[in-house]
Amino acid sequence: MLKLCSLLSLCILSGSLTVACTRASEVSKGELAPSASPESCRLVQHEVGKTEVCGQPQKVAALSPHLLDSILALGVQPSGYADSAESVIKTPVYNNPSEQIPYLGKWVTTKPVAIGDRDSPSLERLTLLKPDLILGEHWQDDEYPLLTKIAPTLLFNDAQNPNKPQSWQQNIQGIAQALGRQAQVEELLATHDQYIAQARAALEPVLQTYPRILLLHSDLDTQVGLASNNTTGRLLREIGFEIVELEGVKIDATISWEIIPQIETQMVIVFDWGNDYFKSAKAPRKEKWARNPLLRSMPAFQQGRVFFVDYYLWGSHTRGPLSDQLILEALPDLLLPLVEES
Numbered sequence: 237m238l239k240l241c242s243l244l245s246l247c248i249l250s251g252s253l254t255v256a257c258t259r260a261s262e263v264s265k266g267e268l269a270p271s272a273s274p275e276s277c278r279l280v281q282h283e284v285g286k287t288e289v290c291g292q293p294q295k296v297a298a299l300s301p302h303l304l305d306s307i308l309a310l311g312v313q314p315s316g317y318a319d320s321a322e323s324v325i326k327t328p329v330y331n332n333p334s335e336q337i338p339y340l341g342k343w344v345t346t347k348p349v350a351i352g353d354r355d356s357p358s359l360e361r362l363t364l365l366k367p368d369l370i371l372g373e374h375w376q377d378d379e380y381p382l383l384t385k386i387a388p389t390l391l392f393n394d395a396q397n398p399n400k401p402q403s404w405q406q407n408i409q410g411i412a413q414a415l416g417r418q419a420q421v422e423e424l425l426a427t428h429d430q431y432i433a434q435a436r437a438a439l440e441p442v443l444q445t446y447p448r449i450l451l452l453h454s455d456l457d458t459q460v461g462l463a464s465n466n467t468t469g470r471l472l473r474e475i476g477f478e479i480v481e482l483e484g485v486k487i488d489a490t491i492s493w494e495i496i497p498q499i500e501t502q503m504v505i506v507f508d509w510g511n512d513y514f515k516s517a518k519a520p521r522k523e524k525w526a527r528n529p530l531l532r533s534m535p536a537f538q539q540g541r542v543f544f545v546d547y548y549l550w551g552s553h554t555r556g557p558l559s560d561q562l563i564l565e566a567l568p569d570l571l572l573p574l575v576e577e578s
Contacts, residue, residue, distance in 0.1 A: 276290055276291045276416070277289070277290040277291075278290075278413060280390055280410060280413045280414045281410060282390040282391055282392055282410055282414075283374035283377070283391045283392060283393045284374075284377060284380055284390075284391050287388050287389070287390050287414075288388070289369060289388055289390075289413075289414050289416075291416065292415065292416035292417075293367075293368035293369035293414075293415060293416070294315075294368055295315040295316075295365065295366065295367045295368045295369070296312055296313075296314055296315055296316075296367060296368065296369045296370075296371065296415070297314065297315060297316035297317070297318075297349075297351060297362060297365060297367040297369070297370045297371070297387070298314045298316070298317050298318070298348075298371055299318045299351065299354055299357055299370065299371065299372035299373070299376060300318065300319075300320075300354045300372065300373050300376075301319060301320065301338075301340065301354075301553060301554040301555070301556075302373060302394065302404070302554065302555045302556055303371045303372065303373065303392070303411070304317055304337075304340055304344075304556075305340055305404070305554060305555060305556025305557065305558045305559050306371075306404055306407075306408060306411045306556045306557070307371065307411065307415065308340060308343045308344065308556075308558060309404075309420075309424055309556055309557035309558050310408075310411065310412055310415055310417040310420045310421075310424070311417060311420060312415050312417065313344065313345055313346040313348075314344065314346060314348040315346065315348055315349065315365060315367055316348050316349040316350075316351045316361070316362065316365045316367060317330060317337070317348040317349070317350065317351060318350075318351040318352055318353065318354040318357040318358075319337065319350075319353070319354060320353065320354055320355075320553065321353045321354075321355065323337075323338055323548075324350070324352055324353050325350050327350065328349065328350055328361070329347050329348070329349055329350060330344070330347055330348050330349075330350055331347050333345075333346075333347070333348070338548055338549070338554070339548070339549050339554055339558075339559065339562060340554065340558060340559075343558060349361055349364075349365050351365075354372075354373075354376070355376075356379075357372075357376075357379065357383075359382055359383075359386065362383070362386050362387075363386050366386075366387070367386070367387045368387060368388075369387060369388055369389075369390070369414060369415070370383050370386065370387050370388070370389040370390070371389075371390055371391075371392070371411065371414065372389065372390075372391045372392075373391060373392060373393065373394075374391050374392065374393035376391055377391060390410070390411075390414050392407040392410055392411060393406070393407060394406045394407045394555065401465040401466065401467075401469060401470040402465070402466070402467065402470075402552055402555060403467075403470055403555075404555060404556045404557055404560070405425065405428075408421055408424065408557075409421055424557050427557070427561075428557060428560060431560065431561055431564045431565075432471070432474050432475060432564065434564070435471075435475055435564045435567055435568065436475045436476060438567075438568040438572070439475060439567060439568060439571060439572070441572070441575040442571045442572060442574055442575055443475065443476050443477060445574070445575055446502040446503050446541065446571075446574060447476070447477055447478050447502070448477075448478045448480055448500070448501050448502045448503070449472060449477050449478070449479055449480065449501065449502070449503045449504070449505060450479075450480040450496075450499055450501035450503070450504045450505070451463040451464050451466070451468065451469050451472075451479060451480075451504075451505050451507070452496070452504065452505070452506045452507065453466075453488070453506075453507040453509060453547060453551055454506055454507070454508065454509070454510070455508070455509055455510030456506070456508055456510055456521055456524040456525065456544075457510060457524065459490055460490070460491060460493055460496065461488055461489055461490040461491055462481070462482065462485060462486075462487060462488060462489055462491060463488060463507055463551060464479045464480070464481050464487055464488075465487045465488065466507070466550075466551050466552040467550065467551070467552045467555050467559060467560065467563065468505065468507070468545075468550045468551065468552075468563060471560060471563055471564060471567075472567075475567075480499060480500070480501045482495075482499065493528060493530065493531070494530060496530070496531060496534070497530045497531065497533060497534050501536060502536065502541065503536060503541045503542070503543070503571075503574075504534075504536050504537070504541065504542040504543070505542075505543045505544075505545060505550075506521070506525070506542065506543065506544045506545070507545060507546070507547040507550050507551035508521055508544055508545065508546060508547055509547035509548075509551065509553075521544035522542075522544060525537065525542065525544070540574070541574060543570055543571075545570075549562060549563065550563060
């Protein structure tokens with residue numbers, strides 16, 4: 237019986253994909269949506285090639301938190317959304333986004349279809365959704381051939397320059413072009429500069445007193461590594477802080493706990509990826525750190541200059557203009573008590 241059910245499900249999905257494939261083929265030959273005109277079509281360059289998009293897509297599926305952040309910042313609401321495995325909901329629809337989508341949910345006014353895990357989005361749900369456009373990231377290229385049979389699909393990379401940290405500025409132009417929202421990009425860039433300037437002014441006393449910061453990612457139980465090239469590191473550099481790096485150690489490399497007390501730093505920010513955003517009772521991060529005698533003996537820890545934050549937002553899992561805004565607004569509350577107390 238179970239085998240029969242599985243076979244029926246597969247047949248239904250195959251049939252749906254066949255219909256979607258026919259639809260995608262017709263669009264590629266020049267069929268336009270009723271609201272679009274040939275003049276509104278454009279070829280958009282992305283990580284896998286060039287894709288023609290016409291008009292302003294009305295039903296957009298975002299296959300990662302980064303893409304959700306970017307389209308929301310550009311004024312587009314999602315019709316479908318794929319989150320990371322630990323945040324995937326069991327219901328078919330995000331009917332309460334502000335509670336179900338970490339950090340970004342407060343900007344979501346639709347009830348997007350839950351497409352499942354970003355690493356393996358549900359092709360069946362995408363087919364039933366019938367989006368006008370699918371936006372994903374470059375590492376989802378294994379799924380690309382199947383996704384293009386459902387709707388025009390573009391995959392973006394926000395780490396195109398290996399000498400720079402991941403940043404939404406590297407791919408926002410392409411995303412905006414696909415959405416027909418190019419006019420919003422300059423405003424986003426200008427707003428970002430304003431947030432940086434405000435944060436720099438607010439944090440000037442901290443910057444003058446404690447300019448060197450060590451960034452670590454850890455589950456606070458078994459592993460710890462450098463995290464100098466993530467979103468927070470980029471923002472802190474833009475503000476003017478010096479991010480501590482270790483000679484001969486690769487960015488994001490795992491290191492030994494014993495090395496940390498030997499690193500010359502004035503502050504430490506730890507991105508905890510072992511924390512569950514949805515649990516009201518947060519893990520006692522400071523207590524975990526203090527259990528290690530070497531970490532407990534660090535002057536920075538004894539003087540209250542070790543901070544613990546959620547990797548999901550602060551450590552590049554969620555990335556984009558809105559994530560930057562949330563971090564820049566939170567940094568003064570996090571760091572200013574250091575100089576106010578002294």
